[in-house]
Amino acid sequence: MSADTDNVVGELRAQLPEPHGPVLPDDRHRLLREHVMNEIHQVRAEKAPKAVRPRRNRVWYAVPVGMVAAGALAFTFLAGPGQGGDTGFHLSAAPVVKVEVASADGVGALMENVARHASEGPATRVGKNQFVYVRSHYSNMQADVGNPLKLKTYYRESWTSQDPAKVQSRLKQPGDDFIWSAPRAGEDDRLKDQRNQTYAALRALPTDPDALLKKLREDAAYSGSSDQWLFEYVGGLIRESILPPETGAALYRAAAKIPGVVMVEKAQDGDGRPGVALARTDEKNHERRELVFDANSYDYLGMRSYLVQDTELGRKGTVTELQAVLDRGVVDSRDETPGK
8 A cells, every 4th residue: 555545544544533443344354354354365475575775564444445345334332441441352373174075976966954953943033123132252363464374252142123224233242332224125236235234024935946146146246246245245134134935945055056155064053062064165265254053953053264274364274253143033123132
């Protein structure tokens, strides 16, 4: 980046509160992660031995990128601590895990079992004035160019509005508690997936796997046309929503049809719970993302991402992101949790 660009970024940061983490919906966070990876590769290339230049460490935060990526999303911060004290985050060196063998063999059988389990589940009643609540244990990478990758770990709660055009959703994690709204239909088609995560919208999706895959590819096209973007888009729908039984079954069967997906027999979610995973490797960044399911019940447990070979970001097996779903349900307000 040029000196002028650095100055502009510095001026923007000076006008913003100090960010505490990725206070973004999942699709905005996926865009941020892609941006971080690209910038790291670019900065490494700039440091190639053309000439000796002074080292400049740059830490990439969610806020400046989120301002651009979020577009019409409206954010209202409810609370946020000052600097110092216990933030509720745990920062540690990114762990290095064994890169397990992955194979396309068994993908169809695995996802058929997951789909059958989903189709046999009870249909959850979700009213238009209610919220889908999900509590997760989450870790995301903190990339500081020139330094080893670290993971920031915390608990995250989300309340997804079932009428986002009228009622705002909420995302809460240590250091940040805010409400956000998706644009109305037609205002910003790039963000229509924020409306597509409502139970009614999910129930309206095609239940034929091929037709559903085509529809999802169209919805995810604004982020990129790659199969990896499509795979991550599907993962986003699974993580923080409640799927109608028919939609869930179709979604899992459609996921098995994404080119490049593989099965990993030995996987773990963000809390170390063992399972079997549907996975795909980003050929550009050499990062494998696993959607982890319980090997017996076929319930979704969480997600894990790590490098499958040595890169500028870290060595083979370095973990870049983790998630474990701890609670999921339907509530009547942004202040409620299931059972309370």
